[in-house]
Amino acid sequence: MFSRQRSAPEPLPESQPSATTGADNLNQGKGRPTPRRSQAEAARKRPLVPSDRKAAIRAQRAAAKDKREREYRAMQTGDERFMPARDRGPVRRWIRDYVDARRNLGEYFLPVALLMVFSTFVTAGNPTAGVVVILVMYTIVLITIVDAVILSRVLKRRLADRFGAEVPRGSRMYGVMRAFQIRRTRLPRPQVRRGEYPA
Known part of the structure; x- marks a missing residue:
C-alpha cells in the first residue's frame, strides 16, 4: 500500500548518441594493420651516401655552376630575383x-x-x-x-x-x-x- 507506481522509462532524446554507438566506433579500427617499429624506421631512413657518388657529384657541380651563371647574369642585368641575398x-x-x-x-x-x-x-x-x-x-x-x-x-x-x-x-x-x-x-x-x- 505504501508502494508507488513506477513510470515507464523516458526515451533518449534524438540528439544524444547512445552508448552502443560509441562502442561500435571504438571497435571499428582504422582499416589497416599497425606497422611494426622496424618497418616504420626503415620507411624513414634515407641513404646518407648516394649509390652512384660520381653522378651525384657531377649533378651537384652542374647545379652550382648554373646557380653561379644565373647570379652573374642577374648582376649584369639588375634582376634582383636571382641576385645573392646581400644585394637584394x-x-x-x-x-x-x-x-x-x-x-x-x-x-x-x-x-x-x-x-x-x-x-x-x-x-x-x-x-x-x-x-x-x-x-x-x-x-x-x-x-x-x-x-x-x-x-x-x-x-x-x-x-x-x-x-x-x-x-x-x-x-x-x-x-x-x-x-x-x-x-x-x-x-x-x-x-x-x-x-x-x-x-
Whole structure:
C-alpha cells in the first residue's frame, strides 16, 4: 500500500548518441594493420651516401655552376630575383643607385695608388722627390677617407628618412665599399648615370 507506481522509462532524446554507438566506433579500427617499429624506421631512413657518388657529384657541380651563371647574369642585368641575398631588397638597390649617381673619390683610389707606387720606384735616386710622392700619397689617402666618412653620414641620414627602421645592419658599409670600386667593375652593374640620384 505504501508502494508507488513506477513510470515507464523516458526515451533518449534524438540528439544524444547512445552508448552502443560509441562502442561500435571504438571497435571499428582504422582499416589497416599497425606497422611494426622496424618497418616504420626503415620507411624513414634515407641513404646518407648516394649509390652512384660520381653522378651525384657531377649533378651537384652542374647545379652550382648554373646557380653561379644565373647570379652573374642577374648582376649584369639588375634582376634582383636571382641576385645573392646581400644585394637584394629595396634598401640595397637604393644604396647602389645613390653611390653610382655620385662621383666618389674612392673609385679613383686604386689607379692613383698604383701610380704613386710606380712613382716611388722612378724617384728612388732622388730623396726629395720620393718624400714628395709619399706626402702626396698620404694626402690622397686622407682625402679619400674623409670622402668615405661623408658618404657614410649622408647614407645614414637619407636611409633613415627614406626607409625608417627597415634599414638592415651593414647598409652604410655596403655603400662605402661600393664607392671604392671602379665604376666599370661594380657588380651589380650600375643602373643609373651620374647625377641620377634616387628619390
